[in-house]
Amino acid sequence: MTMNELAAWLKDQQDVAVIGHVSPDGDAVGTVLAVKRMLEKLGKRAWGVLPDPLPRRYAFLPGAGEICLPENLPCRPQCALAVDVSDLCRLGSARDLFEAALHQGVLDHHGTNAGFGQVWHVEGDRASTGEMVLELAGELGVEVDRDMARCVFVALCTDTGNFNYKNTDGRAFLAAAACVQAGADVEELTRRAFRERSEAAIRLLGEALSHMGGEDGIYYTYVDDEMLRKTGATLEDGSRIVNYMNEISGARVGLYFEQHGEDTKISWRSAGRVNVAAIAGCFGGGGHDAAAGARVRLPMREAISQVLQKTRECLKGSEDKC
Ligand SMILES: [Mn+2]
Structure with a gap:
């Protein structure tokens, strides 16, 4: 209507x-x-x-x-x-x-x-x-x-x-x-x-950035229980870390992983052409072309590996179309 x-x-x-x-x-x-x-x-x-x-x-x-x-x-x-x-x-x-x-x-x-x-x-x-x-x-x-x-x-x-x-x-x-x-x-x-963040949130950002990885336009980082313990931060304090992965020169997709008990929560950010909602859809998630998320019942290491592989495949596919 x-x-x-x-x-x-x-x-x-x-x-x-x-x-x-x-x-x-x-x-x-x-x-x-x-x-x-x-x-x-x-x-x-x-x-x-x-x-x-x-x-x-x-x-x-x-x-x-x-x-x-x-x-x-x-x-x-x-x-x-x-x-x-x-x-x-x-x-x-x-x-x-x-x-x-x-x-x-x-x-x-x-x-x-x-x-x-x-x-x-x-x-x-x-x-x-x-x-x-x-x-x-x-x-x-x-x-x-x-x-x-x-x-x-x-x-x-x-x-x-x-x-x-x-x-x-x-x-x-x-x-x-x-x-x-x-x-x-x-x-x-x-x-x-x-713009405002707690000191613990800034320390958590430092931890996450020092654990980042990536290549070929896909950059990622994560927050695990150990980092939260070390900094006194909460998962909520990590909610904007994904954007840093997307700000790297040459980044096409930025990724961020969070441990939620037995689940891993994933955030995608696209630096331009890649429709990340479609990738998130492969993991039961969704969102917008430029920002999407999903939650999977997988340990974080396994989730990171599967998601990186899928994201790479999708990037390859979108290149073929271009
Ligand atoms: Mn909205």
Whole structure:
């Protein structure tokens, strides 16, 4: 359905759980918060729900303290709206909540989103869900206040790589301008959400960089339990290390591996032409052309070896096509 129809559908709802995706990023958190606030302004009851704990770096955003895990919701809202969620699996532990809702809607920008729930508005060519949420506000007739603008600005920054990625088009900048005009404080928001790190996080970065490997345009590094113990850092502190692998001259794909008990979590970043979502898909994951992830039930060493091999094969394949 169109944005206008989704807005009309939302206006008919009374109580809404606004749900983001597993491993929530700034686009998920920012849009959950902004949409929740919009619905409240319309006199509805709304809850912000994330299937995984809120990353600390977004805890300063207005309303973040009220976000809850599905199991902590005080009631079962009749309506569930998934934002920035590309498919049912990405709802993780919030999937039951979504599926049990009488009314189920989706607002998203992932090209791979084929639609789920009962109603959806998906625009695969939009850089972020944040951008779409500004339009939703317009359709709902809600004025974007400073708190919403701050949340949406962080959403825009996250999915455009602070307006660096290829998806950064004129619409992304127009959305950013609207946020700034509505009071988004660029320096403070970007510092707190993206630049500030704990000392332990910087030490962890040092550990990871000293263990990097790679050749032929594929660079990788990893974080294991031993590094976390040594530095006192948490896995969350490693979330941006992958970008360094992608900044190496000549890099085509940057990779980052994390140990999660028996699982290994993998992050891909593409420096340009390579569609890493397709590679992540081979391991049951997904994402965008330039940034993707997957989680596999393999020890890290084995995961690194399999993923490097597959990534090499895919690069070879994409060269053949060029
Ligand atoms: Mn997004």
